Amino acid sequence: MPIESSHRASDSPYIARVWQGRTSGFEQMTSIATSNWELVFWEDGGVIRAAVRGPETSASIAEVVGDSRSVGITFAHGASMPHLPIGELVDGDVESPHVSGRSFVLRGEEWEIPHFDNAEQFVERLVRAGVLVRDPLVDEIVWGGIAKVGTRSVQRRVAAATGLTRGAIRQIERAREAAVLLGEGVSPLDVVHRLGFYDQPHLARALQRFIGRTATQLGAHDEAADPLSLLYKPEGPGRT
Template identity: 75%
Template sequence: MPIESDHRASDSPYVARVWRGSTSGVDRMTSIATSTWELVFWEQQGVMHAAISGPETTASIAETAGDSESFGITFAHGTSMPHLPIGALVDGGRGSPHVTERTFVLRDEQWQIPDFDDAELLVEKLVRAGVLVRDPLVDEVVWGGAARVGSRAVQRRVAAATGLTQGAIRQIERAREAAVLLRAGLAALDVVHKLGYYDQPHLARSLQRFIGRTATQLRQPDPAADPLSLLYKPENPAAS
C-alpha cells in the first residue's frame, strides 16, 4: 500500500489522538481539513524532522518526496501553546529549529522525541513546563455543552485556543464524519439525514470543501486517485 496508518485514542485531556503512518511511492496526497493542531515527527531519507502543524480549513494537495515514516500527536480542542498563538498556525505550521535523531527544540528548549506508545509522557512534561495549557471550557462547548459565561466570551476563548470559530470546527468535523460513513458504504441520503445536512447538494459542497472528494468518490474509491491523509471518525461528532 502507498500509505499505511494506525491511530489510537488517549487518556490525556490534552490529546485527541495519537497516530503513525508511512508512505511509499507517493508523490502527493489529498490533505483533508482538520480542526485540530498537531505535533508531528517524520523521518525522510534518513533525516529526522519535527514541526507543529496547524488546523486546516480546506482540503488541499500536499506534495511528498519519497518514502517516509511519520508519527503525530493531535491535540484536543482547548489545548494551546501560550508562546505560539494558534491563529498564526491556521493553514500552516512551524518547523523545529533543530532536530536530531532523538531530540527536537520547542520554545528554545530541547525535548526527547517520544514514540507511538509513550506520547503522553512528552505531553506531561510540556504541561509541567508551561509549554502546553488547556481551557476545558473550549472542548466542552465545541461539542454543544453549556457554558457559564457569555457567548462573546466563549467565542473569544474558542478562537484563542483553536484559531477557529465554533461553527468552523463543527463543519469540519461533520464533513470528516460524513466521509467516514460514506467510505463505510452508507448512502449519501442517509448521511444527509444522520448528520443534519439540509440536502444532498449541501453535503456535496461540504465534502468538496473539506475532504476534496465527492460522495461517489468516497463510496467507490479510484485506486489511481491521490490517497487521502489520515481520516478517522471524530470522538464527539456534532451536527450543526
C-alpha cells in the same frame, strides 16, 4: 503497501489522537481539513524533522517524496501552547529550529522526540513545564456543551485555543464524519439526514471543500484518486 497508517485514541484530555504512518511510492496525497493542531515528526531524505502544524480549513494537495515515516500527536480542542499563538498557525506550520536523531527544540528547550506508544508521557512533561495548557470549556462547547459564560467570552476562548470559530470547527468535523460514514457504505441521503445537512448538494459542497472527494468516490473507495491523509470518526469528550 504504498501507504500504511495506524492511529489510536488517548485517555489524556490534551490529546485527540496519536498516529503513525509510512508512505512509499506516492508523489502526492490529499490532506483533508482538520480543526485540530498537531505536533508532527517525520523523516525526509534520512533527516528527522519536527513541526507544529495548525488547523487546515480546506483540503489540499501534499507532496510525498520517496519513503517517509512519521509520528504525530493531534491535540484536543482547548489545548494550546501560549508561546505559539494558534491563530497564526491556521493553514500553516512552524518547524523546530533544531532536530537531532533523538531530540528537538521547542520553546527554546530541548525535548526527547516521542514515539507512538509514549505520547501521553511526553505531553505530561510539556504540561508540567508550562509549554502546554488547556481550557476545558473549549472542548465541551465545541461538542455541544452548555457554557456558563457569555457568548462573546465563549467565542474569544474558542478562537484563542483553536484559531477557529465554533461554527468552522463543526463544519469541518461534520464533513469528516460524513466521509467516514460514506466510506462505511451509508448512502448520501442517509448521511444528509443523520448529520443535518440541508440537502445532498450541501453535502457535496462540504465534501469537496473539506475532504477533496465526492460522495461517489468515498463510497466506492476510488483507487485512482490520491490517498487521503488521516481520517477517523470525530470523538468529543467522553465519546468512544
